[in-house]
Amino acid sequence: MSRWIGPVVLAMIAAVAAWYGTLAAAPSVIMDRAWNRLADQAGYNKMTHTPPVVAERQTIVRPSPDLAYSICAFDLTQAPLEVMIAPVPAHYWSLTVFDSVTDVAFVESDRDTGGKPIRLVLATADQAVPKGARKIVMPDAKGVALIRVLLNNRAEIGAVDAYRKQSFCRPLKG
């Protein structure tokens, strides 16, 4: 029986390591799949202004039907990314930039900007950006920028679209 003590201890250590490793790896694996799905459906380095979510059309888990989403899956490999968010008056709106492991690299909402636009350049640490640009350093090349706009009711999507569709993301031209 004593011959099994060592193997059992190894099994316990392996179980803890596998448990931790699975949980630790989940965000990057899940984000990678989501990024590929978004890029397949709408391309990348461009902003897609999606209509209000309905059950028949859901790309990301746990979407809010009370929000209008605009989403930009990005890849900074070739160039930094210029991001401009147009404010939507009298509405909650926010921009969140997620890195490839789901951590938030940037978030601001209408409360922070006082109703002014957000202008950013997303870049990796070694990429140069124009003087005066607001550089957000991303830990690696891939990520997702997401705009949320609160809809007081779904019928006002037309009025909200007039503002939010001015928002864009695009590779910075050298």
Added chain:
Amino acid sequence: MRTGFRYGIMLVVGLVLGTGAAALQLKQSFAAMGIENGPWRTGEKVGTADASVATRATVALRGLLALPEREAIYFNASTDSQGRKLTGRCAYRVTGGAIDARWWSLTLYDSAGYLIPNPASVYSVGSAAIPPEEKTNWTVDIARKRTGTHWIAMPDDQPFELTLRAYHPSRELLAKRGSVPLPRIERGECGA
């Protein structure tokens, strides 16, 4: 039995058990996020590297691209206030008071975290729909057909979950997320 074989087999057993436990933990509930308040579960430091490994994994799997808590806090429930699993076989009434945030919404999802198709396309109720006189004492019914002013459709018998989002939560709500009064979820009539 050779020593090497014993170690090998137990290594595989350990890896399978650990991976399986993690997968089960993620799929079963939001309890991995750590903070309980009645039937509601939430976490801390969502969206940051400082969140626990379990919170990060749970959010990625069940609420990818969630906002950090300075923008929004998410409470999720898969049971009623008596601890019974939420199921479409029963009707429910959710009652609550003022929630200390800029706005809030209550949304129904299936157990994988997706909206459930229903003829009325009614998936949620938000604070914008609650008139001022009801802000401190509101009721939302969850049932096949509309039974009250504020209603979320639950069209079939499957298990479901509720997510309460509070945008721009107050400091007090963030500090006391595990103890502030949150909506009660009461089960009503159940079908066969």
